[in-house]
Amino acid sequence: MLAVKRLVPLLILPWILSGQMLHLKKQEIGSRVQSLEAPGPRWTAGRSHLILQFRHPVNDEMVRELNQRGAFVVGAVPDFGVAVSAEDGFSLEGLDLAWAGRLDASHKISQLFEYRRLDPEIWLVAEFFPDVDGEEARRLSEAAGFQVHRHPDLLKGHVLLSGDPDRLSGLAQWDEVAYLFPASRDLIKGAHVRGCAGALTTGGVTPMYVLSGSGWPKDASGQVTLSYTFGAITPKLDSSQATQAILAALNSWTQYAPVKFVAGQNATAPRTLYIWFAEYDHGDGYPFDGPGGVLAHTFYPAPPNAESIAGDMHFDGSEDWHIGADTDLATVAMHEAGHALGLAHVDDPAALMYPYYSVGEKIAAGDIAGVQALYGTPGGTAAAQATPALTLSITTPAAGSTTANTTIAVSGTTSGASAGAQVTWQTAQGASGTATGGAAQWTIAAVPLTVGSNTITVTATDSSRKAVQTVSVTRSAPPPAAVPTPDLTPPTISISSPAGTTINTSSGTININGTASDNIGVTKVTWQAGVWSGNAAGTTAWAASSIPLGVGCTILTVRAYDAAGNQGSRSILVVRK
Secondary structure (H helix, E strand, O other), X not given: OOOOOOOOOOOOOOOOOOOOOEEEOOEEEOOOXXXXXXXXXXXXXXXXXXXXXXXXXXXXXXXXXXXXXXXEEEEEEOOOEEEEEEEOOOOOOOOOEEEEEOOOHHHHEOHHHHHXXXXXXXXXXXXXXXXXXXXXXXXXXXXXXXEEEOOOOOOOOEEEEEEOHHHHHHHHOOOOEEEEEEOOHHHHHOOOOEEOOOOEEOOEEOOOOEOOOOOOOOOOOOOEEEXXXXXXXXXXXXXHHHHHHHHHHHHOOOOOOOEEEEEOOXXXXXXXXXXXXXXXXXXXXXXXXXOOOOOEEEEOOOOOOOOOOOOOEEEEOOOOOEOOOOOEHHHXXXXXXXXXOOOOXXXXXXXXXXXXXXXXXXXXXXXXXXXXXXXXXXXXXXXXXXXXXOEEEXXXXXXXEEEOOOEEEEEEEEXXXXXXXXXXXXXXXXXXXXXXXXXXXXXXXXXXXXXXXXXXXXXXXXXXXXXXXXXXXXXXXXOOOOOOOOOOOOOEEEEEEOOOOEEEEOOOEEEXXXXXXXOOOEEEEEEEEOOEEEEOEOOOXXXXXXXXXXXXXXXXXXXXXXXXXXXXXXXEEEEEO
């Protein structure tokens, strides 16, 4: 039996690659550090979730620095990215970042829901960030208007929901929500399923919002040859029977892509999949949880993982393994082999690489499209020509355009797209949306621009492929606004009744009225008679009644005011006998 393969320390990656991107299902993230905008609504105050992409691989020292700043890693986002839960006030200063930001609510919703908008009710799985308490996640989902359904086989962090599709955006806006995707028929029916938490990197588990990575590098002929070695095999199956089931699972992918598996001699050799059964803590930072839980896990290719662990497949030795029945080694190995080739989980419940699967499931059309997007077709050039590449072109505006407008229209074309293709856009400043028109000819009516250089990224996606183009537009600064001339003109006011400047009366009160005017408008008219004062009714035509008078002489003054604070006044002398 081969010795247990030496595992790399957690979060150590040896490469420094250039031109890295974060590949998410609903967006491509480039290299531009952004200021951290305020999080969306939060169920629990004090912390929020964001994504950080570093300019070089994440290591233990960088993670310790994040921890000291009040943040901890809750997921891996290849390449060189991590999702973190951070305290309020978390600072980016001094971190060697290529990009930092938050998931927009629209990027948390599977595009498969676009075809379900007219349904009166949909079923979905809500994936919450790993640090969110499960009971709180269910309460949040109910508060967002969805009905929560219990299922014994749900993965940690997943909540099964049903409700109005129009409420998806309301649920996705919550900071605790990571991704929303359709529920499978088995989940809806309450049938027994097996769940996979996701492909592993030495920096964490890849969440559902992550798109597949770049896969293994191809040789000069366009082929990929991977070696495999076996370690410990479960005693619950005949050793030969178990290894043959796993090899059959590996080779099931070779009929769809130019990939070949050959027997290896050294478990630590490059491009080698080390396959073994282990129980509980087995040295890779991801301990198994015993019977009935996680069945297996697999590490992504190199990169993002180091060659000493890249592609390795670990099966939980404490499970009651079978072949052709639950727990079926053949089905589990076929799913895990997809991760070993670089495939992430997909949103399509009909695909083998959906995070929940049942005994006997096979590679489906969506899985085939995914592996061929990474490696091409097994038939070489002729076969590749039969399936044209997905391409995207931006026709307007021209690169380097300049405008004084606050928005700009963008249009273009795609070719080679399959049915259901979608064109989306985003700017480096965080604005995003979906183009209108068919995928072949698309238009974006108004992309918002900030003063200075604006990079607009347009992405075309179909069931498994993606094409990306960018265009730079400069918005010129608007001319300085004219400084308004201050209003210094006081209102004019006149007293119509009583007439005259000296009034004799024996009454204890007096009524008075008149008119007022101003170049920008009278806002109010007031009166003052000795120690008494008040507001008149009206402005341009005003009146004040029952103004009290003392015995003797009283100066009665009325004042008109405008919005600039200017005032004009008139006075009369009232003599009460």
